[in-house]
Amino acid sequence: MDTSSFISMPAQFIAALIFLLAAIAFVAFNVLVPRLFRPIRPDQEKLSNYECGERPIGGPWIRFNIRFYIIAIIFLIFDVEVLFIIPWAVVYRRLYSELGMLVFWEMFVFLTVLGVGLAYCWVKGHLEWVFRDKLAEDKSKTLSS
Amino acid sequence: MISLNHYLILSAVLFSVGALGVLLRRNALIILMSVELMLNAANLAIVAFARYPFFREVGLAAEDLAVAGNGMVFVFLVMTVAAAEVGVGLAIIINLYRQRQTINIEIANLLQG
Amino acid sequence: MTSIQIPELSFSLIAPELILCTAAIVILLVDLYVKNVERINITLLALIGIVLAFFSAGTLYGASELAFSWLIIRDDMSVVIDQIFLIGAALIVLMSHHYSERYHFPYGEYIVLLLFSTLGMLIISASADLITLFLGVELVSITLFVLTGFEKKSLLSGEASLKYLLLGAFSSAFMVYGIAFIFGMCRTTNLISIGSLLSEDFIGSPLLILGFALLLVGLGFKIALAPFHMWAPDVYQGAPTPITAWIAAGSKLAGFIALVRVFSLPDISFHPLARTWVEGIWWLSLLTMIIGNAGALVQKDIKRMLAYSSIAHGGYLSMAFVSHNDVGLQALLFYLAAYLFMTIGAFAVVIAAGRHGEERRRISDFAGLAKRRPFLAAMMSLFLLSLAGMPPTAGFIGKVWLFGSAIQAQYYGLAIVGILTTLFSFYYYLRVIVYMYMRDEEKEFEAEPLSVSLTLALSLSALGVLILGVFPNTLMKVITNSVIVL
Numbered sequence: 147m148d149t150s151s152f153i154s155m156p157a158q159f160i161a162a163l164i165f166l167l168a169a170i171a172f173v174a175f176n177v178l179v180p181r182l183f184r185p186i187r188p189d190q191e192k193l194s195n196y197e198c199g200e201r202p203i204g205g206p207w208i209r210f211n212i213r214f215y216i217i218a219i220i221f222l223i224f225d226v227e228v229l230f231i232i233p234w235a236v237v238y239r240r241l242y243s244e245l246g247m248l249v250f251w252e253m254f255v256f257l258t259v260l261g262v263g264l265a266y267c268w269v270k271g272h273l274e275w276v277f278r279d280k281l282a283e284d285k286s287k288t289l290s291s
Numbered sequence: 292m293i294s295l296n297h298y299l300i301l302s303a304v305l306f307s308v309g310a311l312g313v314l315l316r317r318n319a320l321i322i323l324m325s326v327e328l329m330l331n332a333a334n335l336a337i338v339a340f341a342r343y344p345f346f347r348e349v350g351l352a353a354e355d356l357a358v359a360g361n362g363m364v365f366v367f368l369v370m371t372v373a374a375a376e377v378g379v380g381l382a383i384i385i386n387l388y389r390q391r392q393t394i395n396i397e398i399a400n401l402l403q404g
Numbered sequence: 405m406t407s408i409q410i411p412e413l414s415f416s417l418i419a420p421e422l423i424l425c426t427a428a429i430v431i432l433l434v435d436l437y438v439k440n441v442e443r444i445n446i447t448l449l450a451l452i453g454i455v456l457a458f459f460s461a462g463t464l465y466g467a468s469e470l471a472f473s474w475l476i477i478r479d480d481m482s483v484v485i486d487q488i489f490l491i492g493a494a495l496i497v498l499m500s501h502h503y504s505e506r507y508h509f510p511y512g513e514y515i516v517l518l519l520f521s522t523l524g525m526l527i528i529s530a531s532a533d534l535i536t537l538f539l540g541v542e543l544v545s546i547t548l549f550v551l552t553g554f555e556k557k558s559l560l561s562g563e564a565s566l567k568y569l570l571l572g573a574f575s576s577a578f579m580v581y582g583i584a585f586i587f588g589m590c591r592t593t594n595l596i597s598i599g600s601l602l603s604e605d606f607i608g609s610p611l612l613i614l615g616f617a618l619l620l621v622g623l624g625f626k627i628a629l630a631p632f633h634m635w636a637p638d639v640y641q642g643a644p645t646p647i648t649a650w651i652a653a654g655s656k657l658a659g660f661i662a663l664v665r666v667f668s669l670p671d672i673s674f675h676p677l678a679r680t681w682v683e684g685i686w687w688l689s690l691l692t693m694i695i696g697n698a699g700a701l702v703q704k705d706i707k708r709m710l711a712y713s714s715i716a717h718g719g720y721l722s723m724a725f726v727s728h729n730d731v732g733l734q735a736l737l738f739y740l741a742a743y744l745f746m747t748i749g750a751f752a753v754v755i756a757a758g759r760h761g762e763e764r765r766r767i768s769d770f771a772g773l774a775k776r777r778p779f780l781a782a783m784m785s786l787f788l789l790s791l792a793g794m795p796p797t798a799g800f801i802g803k804v805w806l807f808g809s810a811i812q813a814q815y816y817g818l819a820i821v822g823i824l825t826t827l828f829s830f831y832y833y834l835r836v837i838v839y840m841y842m843r844d845e846e847k848e849f850e851a852e853p854l855s856v857s858l859t860l861a862l863s864l865s866a867l868g869v870l871i872l873g874v875f876p877n878t879l880m881k882v883i884t885n886s887v888i889v890l
Contacts, residue, residue, distance in 0.1 A: 340588030
């Protein structure tokens with residue numbers, strides 16, 4: 147690897163920086179400049195939430211179902227595992243020539259353990275959108291019988 | 292040219308902001324976010340140390356690549372641990388909210404000597 | 405491009421860890437797919453896993469090796485500590501079996517988390533790298549956060565787990581930041597390499613000292629050393645009692661072992677850095693002994709009292725780092741083993757004294773216990789006397805050894821404070837015994853009968869305390885040998 151290019155890498159980002167600044171300037175210009183010229187006459191209709199032309203029902207700041215948080219937590223946990231899988235995938239070919247199937251089996255074990263976690267979520271019913279509380283169902287069955 | 296010190300100062304500032312957040316805020320979620328900020332400040336320091344071989348004057352040797360790898364792997368693991376911590380943390384906070392309809396840690400204060 | 409070094413994979417060296425991990429996953433799957441699995445079966449599975457891990461650790465004596473690119477060290481010290489951890493875990497499983505019958509919480513998941521926390525402890529004891537050390541500490545912490553909040557209906561439990569989580573995560577951040585500086589200065593996270601770097605004429609840069617200081621703060625939180633102890637009484641009080649015992653015994657042990665791995669690097673005793681942290685730990689130890697014992701004097705709740713007593717014990721134990729010699733390290737390991745038995749035993753009695761819905765945790769609730777349930781009262785007295793340090797018990801020998809190491813290293817002041825605070829501690833330990841034997845109970849209380857599992861846990865801990873007290877030589881010999889190998 148050419149070491150000098152590795153050191154001076156920040157220099158290559160200058161182009162990206164200029165692009166970023168230009169983008170921000172463009173948006174800022176288009177948002178701010180018309181504000182100076184256009185008339186501002188708000189009324190009830192204009193201030194209401196836009197819901198495809200329908201009359202809005204309720205405010206946007208409602209409480210979310212708690213299920214969103216559980217899905218979010220599950221997502222968070224499984225999402226991070228990509229951190230390990232992508233570097234592994236990048237070097238897989240090179241490592242395979244030296245270490246053979248060991249490279250594959252290491253990731254296999256890792257994914258199996260993850261799979262146990264996924265199975266856990268699945269069986270417990272946390273992946274189904276309509277959550278069925280199995281314990282409560284069993285109880286109600288025994289009560290009714 | 293941005294030097295190692297810049298990164299270290301930034302990470303120190305972020306770490307202090309996070310620590311102050313933990314000590315001053317009363318909302319459990321915000322405290323958790325502050326802790327995340329502290330962890331990421333530490334990550335920044337590690338990545339900066341891994342990136343700048345400051346004991347050597349010129350160039351990168353194979354050894355430096357090994358050091359960089361060591362630091363980056365550690366950062367990956369810290370990120371994973373942080374995600375696990377947040378996952379557990381959110382669950383605990385939801386549980387607390389269900390019990391008391393608040394996540395203010397001053398109101399949740401039954402345990403006293 | 406550099407060629408990749410093929411890491412040596414010696415799975416036999418981490419057999420205890422692998423067995424425990426497999427056991428945990430098997431239990432998780434059994435609990436998931438087998439319908440209406442009996443709790444006793446889960447307990448038995450867990451115990452089988454622990455026993456297998458115990459014996460596989462036993463076969464590793466004498467192996468002094470580094471494995472997995474120097475991430476894992478397998479020396480005799482790690483084997484001894486692994487076995488101590490596994491005995492503790494078995495006792496906790498037995499206690500949990502009884503306790504979970506009282507409060508129907510999801511037992512399978514509980515046991516799985518318990519086994520994973522034990523796995524974290526084993527990883528700490530075998531870590532030769534700051535990365536593995538950090539992962540072990542976090543595995544212990546995160547599982548314990550969940551376990552602390554396991555009584556979902558209980559307000560106290562939920563609040564305790566939140567406090568534990570926030571402060572635990574806070575302290576992990578300090579740990580990571582400390583490791584970052586150590587990594588930056590030494591350019592490696594390997595403890596052996598750091599040790600040899602520091603033993604050479606290496607710059608004592610302020611950042612390096614800062615790194616070690618931050619790491620000490622982070623670990624100080626985990627073992628509740630004095631300025632960082634404020635979470636401990638609350639968490640101990642709110643957590644389910646078997647988990648309280650496991651935090652007090654296992655997690656504290658694990659924290660100390662992490663400190664041993666970091667701060668007793670063999671080559672650096674003469675480095676100027678060593679003086680800095682000996683001084684730091686001197687202050688922490690002094691403060692912890694005083695605050696822990698003073699706090700315990702005024703408690704009305706037995707779990708809070710035991711929490712402060714456990715903080716105080718953290719102070720005695722950290723004396724070993726001040727004396728910073730072989731004797732100190734040996735005394736530390738011995739006292740940790742003794743401490744594990746007596747703490748777990750005391751909490752087992754606390755469980756046995758209560759029943760569903762009425763936990764009887766005030767100290768005054770123990771009045772008249774001797775008349776009603778002489779076995780429990782005798783057990784409690786044994787554990788409390790051992791915690792106080794009375795002669796025929798393990799606590800006495802451990803304390804003498806520890807204070808002796810401080811005296812040998814000429815830290816007379818610290819040793820004297822240790823002895824004085826120990827004398828003070830007799831007051832609050834004896835108070836409970838006085839309540840049990842000399843007061844009458846206030847109102848009739850129909851207790852739960854002692855279950856087999858709890859009786860087993862109680863008698864095993866009592867046996868441990870007595871054997872270590874009367875015949876300490878076996879463990880002493882093992883420990884002395886293991887520390888010399890180190």
